[in-house]
Amino acid sequence: MDFIIQNVLNALQWGSFYALIALGYTLVYGVLRLINFAHGDIFMVGAYISFFLASFLIGPIVGLSPAMAFIIIVPLTMVLTSLVGVTLERIAYRPLRRKGAHRLYVVITALMCGLVLEYSNLALLGASRLKFPELIEKQIWHLGGVTLTNLKVMVIVAAILVFLFLQWVVTRTRVGMAMRAISYDKFAIPLMGIPVDQIIVVTFVLGSGFAGLAGLLFAMSYPVLEPFMGMLIGWKAFIAAVVGGIGDIKGAFVGGFLLGFIEVGVVSVFPSTYRDLFAFTILLLILWMKPSGLFGIPQSTKI
Amino acid sequence: MKKLKVLILLSLVALLATPALAADTIKIGFNIPMTGDIPEVGEGSKNAAEMYLADINGAGGLEVGGKKYMLEFIYMDNEAKADSAVKNAALKLIEQEEVVAIIGPNSSKQAVPGGGTANENRVPMISPWSTNPNTTLDRPWVFRAAFLDPFQGPVIADFAAKKFGAKTAAVLFDVANDYSVGLAEVFKAAWEAKGLGPVVAYESNGTKDQDFSAQLTTIIAAKPDFIFVPENYNQVALIIPQARDLGYKGPFMGSDSWGTPDLVKLCGEQCNGQYFSTHYAAAGATGATKVFIDRYMEKFGSEPADYAALTWDSIGLMLEGIKNAGMVDSNPRKMRKAIRDGLAAIKSFDGVTGSSKFNEQGDPIKCAVVVKVSEEGTFVFEESVCP
Numbered sequence: 001m002d003f004i005i006q007n008v009l010n011a012l013q014w015g016s017f018y019a020l021i022a023l024g025y026t027l028v029y030g031v032l033r034l035i036n037f038a039h040g041d042i043f044m045v046g047a048y049i050s051f052f053l054a055s056f057l058i059g060p061i062v063g064l065s066p067a068m069a070f071i072i073i074v075p076l077t078m079v080l081t082s083l084v085g086v087t088l089e090r091i092a093y094r095p096l097r098r099k100g101a102h103r104l105y106v107v108i109t110a111l112m113c114g115l116v117l118e119y120s121n122l123a124l125l126g127a128s129r130l131k132f133p134e135l136i137e138k139q140i141w142h143l144g145g146v147t148l149t150n151l152k153v154m155v156i157v158a159a160i161l162v163f164l165f166l167q168w169v170v171t172r173t174r175v176g177m178a179m180r181a182i183s184y185d186k187f188a189i190p191l192m193g194i195p196v197d198q199i200i201v202v203t204f205v206l207g208s209g210f211a212g213l214a215g216l217l218f219a220m221s222y223p224v225l226e227p228f229m230g231m232l233i234g235w236k237a238f239i240a241a242v243v244g245g246i247g248d249i250k251g252a253f254v255g256g257f258l259l260g261f262i263e264v265g266v267v268s269v270f271p272s273t274y275r276d277l278f279a280f281t282i283l284l285l286i287l288w289m290k291p292s293g294l295f296g297i298p299q300s301t302k303i
Numbered sequence: 304m305k306k307l308k309v310l311i312l313l314s315l316v317a318l319l320a321t322p323a324l325a326a327d328t329i330k331i332g333f334n335i336p337m338t339g340d341i342p343e344v345g346e347g348s349k350n351a352a353e354m355y356l357a358d359i360n361g362a363g364g365l366e367v368g369g370k371k372y373m374l375e376f377i378y379m380d381n382e383a384k385a386d387s388a389v390k391n392a393a394l395k396l397i398e399q400e401e402v403v404a405i406i407g408p409n410s411s412k413q414a415v416p417g418g419g420t421a422n423e424n425r426v427p428m429i430s431p432w433s434t435n436p437n438t439t440l441d442r443p444w445v446f447r448a449a450f451l452d453p454f455q456g457p458v459i460a461d462f463a464a465k466k467f468g469a470k471t472a473a474v475l476f477d478v479a480n481d482y483s484v485g486l487a488e489v490f491k492a493a494w495e496a497k498g499l500g501p502v503v504a505y506e507s508n509g510t511k512d513q514d515f516s517a518q519l520t521t522i523i524a525a526k527p528d529f530i531f532v533p534e535n536y537n538q539v540a541l542i543i544p545q546a547r548d549l550g551y552k553g554p555f556m557g558s559d560s561w562g563t564p565d566l567v568k569l570c571g572e573q574c575n576g577q578y579f580s581t582h583y584a585a586a587g588a589t590g591a592t593k594v595f596i597d598r599y600m601e602k603f604g605s606e607p608a609d610y611a612a613l614t615w616d617s618i619g620l621m622l623e624g625i626k627n628a629g630m631v632d633s634n635p636r637k638m639r640k641a642i643r644d645g646l647a648a649i650k651s652f653d654g655v656t657g658s659s660k661f662n663e664q665g666d667p668i669k670c671a672v673v674v675k676v677s678e679e680g681t682f683v684f685e686e687s688v689c690p
Binding site: 002003006007010011013014122126127128129131134138140142147149151152222223224226229232233263264265267268271272273275276 | 337338339342343478506507508509511512513514516517518520521524537540541544547548549550565568569570571
């Protein structure tokens with residue numbers, strides 16, 4: 001029994017990261033119908049930004065206590081990472097959109113942007129891995145045979161809060177209404193006086209900001225950073241978003257946790273070689289039965 | 304007429320290809336991981352090679368058969384990937400650069416396929432760091448400077464039984480890494496042969512994995528006396544803290560892939576107090592080993608890890624082979640054959656990682672050491688085990 005509860009907790013933590021990244025994919029897709037393949041690498045940039053902030057703030061020049069630094073790093077990382085996302089939108093996606101390029105070209109551009117981020121990081125910082133400093137003092141709680149750390153709880157709570165927040169933004173606010181409207185008809189919407197470009201910028205701010213938060217939490221949980229850390233987890237989170245029904249906030253959240261649970265579940269029973277085989281076979285079956293994903297609605301208003 | 308043209312073209316190509324080797328330089332290629340999962344290994348190897356190169360060329364070159372030849376080292380990045388070790392590095396070195404010999408790849412993951420390429424193309428190769436038997440097995444053109452896993456596995460099993468008084472063991476290994484899989488199997492067999500108790504958990508993960516909680520939960524539930532982790536240092540740095548978070552309090556045991564300064568940098572205090580087997584220990588070295596370590600530290604500001612020392616010894620072995628060849632032929636094919644025969648003729652070699660004798664497979668028989676990661680995060684010599 002302890003074994004199962006422990007693995008449920010493991011899966012919740014691992015699924016939280018998939019969910020956090022999948023939310024960013026789905027947000028941008030919902031508005032722009034653009035698969036932002038650079039998203040996993042924006043997550044990586046977020047982790048690196050938080051690394052440099054942490055090293056600077058607890059370093060000899062500023063000398064803050066780690067806990068104090070953490071409080072400052074959270075918003076700062078989110079702001080800086082969202083700037084990276086917005087920059088990508090401005091220099092890569094918007095010009096293409098203005099010229100009326102086909103969506104395929106924008107997706108390819110996104111893939112290239114991701115590679116540019118990865119390899120510029122490799123060129124700038126080298127291949128050596130970085131060690132993320134410990135920001136909050138780790139506490140390990142033993143509840144019967146189950147072990148829990150404060151970090152694990154924080155990650156899971158953060159994923160749930162971000163989901164609730166985004167769900168609220170999209171369904172209950174004016175900005176959210178505008179987002180849904182753009183996704184519904186992007187030609188008629190400007191005629192209604194809705195500033196399309198600004199709404200898109202807001203979408204990127206939200207998506208990238210939470211990718212930055214995911215990067216920070218990931219770096220705290222798995223404190224070894226490398227330029228390609230966002231690639232695989234980004235792809236998998238994208239698949240999770242698709243299975244949940246891309247464009248739907250709830251779908252991304254559920255899809256992320258679903259993938260986390262399947263992966264941890266398979267590894268805890270079978271040899272790890274079967275993990276991706278089983279995980280993606282199950283996801284394939286889900287898509288086979290429901291091609292628009294768990295919560296997706298075929299070809300209508302998404303987000 | 305057409306035939307003549309082809310002939311002229313061919314001879315032109317031949318002319319263009321040869322001048323690099325014309326007479327007085329000997330070209331040796333390095334197939335090393337400058338980027339990818341283990342960039343520290345590539346850097347350490349290159350540092351050692353540059354130091355050796357400066358020594359030889361500073362003294363006017365290598366004397367072969369009464370004449371001095373300058374050395375030229377060419378470094379190729381294999382990105383720590385098996386396919387890149389073959390395509391990007393080994394084949395490029397052999398076909399484009401026309402090197403007469405190759406040093407590397409280091410890790411068995413690249414050295415097993417890379418050794419196959421060298422053997423098929425009849426180019427002598429020395430892997431400094433590979434411990435998997437398949438690297439040199441039935442490959443007359445491939446040699447190595449490190450001991451083998453069938454020796455390392457029992458060393459680890461014996462040490463853990465004695466030091467921890469362990470009865471049961473668990474293994475976590477990287478299923479996509481030839482080195483890790485091979486060593487895990489050898490260790491399992493060695494542990495079970497001791498008859499103290501079973502290997503209670505035998506779990507695996509992938510190379511790019513960051514979360515090991517599911518495997519570790521299974522391992523911890525089996526209550527082993529220690530966990531053997533034959534993985535690369537970057538994975539070890541994630542595995543040990545995660546195991547502690549899941550409530551494991553017992554010891555870990557590692558293998559020679561742990562032995563980089565980056566282990567301590569990435570892992571922090573959590574890796575202190577653990578043991579691993581390796582090729583040499585920098586602390587407490589004497590003689591030629593100490594001279595090498597001091598010079599390396601002065602030049603690069605850090606202690607040479609085992610792969611740097613083994614690269615140094617591999618170059619030493621290679622030059623010994625070239626000297627044994629007794630001549631330098633401008634035809635790379637003839638030169639490669641001569642070097643291979645020269646290498647095969649070496650019966651014993653004294654290097655900075657100890658002295659070794661060579662068997663008919665081209666494998667050295669040499670001692671291993673067990674090193675402890677001290678509380679200060681340095682590698683301290685614990686004991687030496689000889690075959």
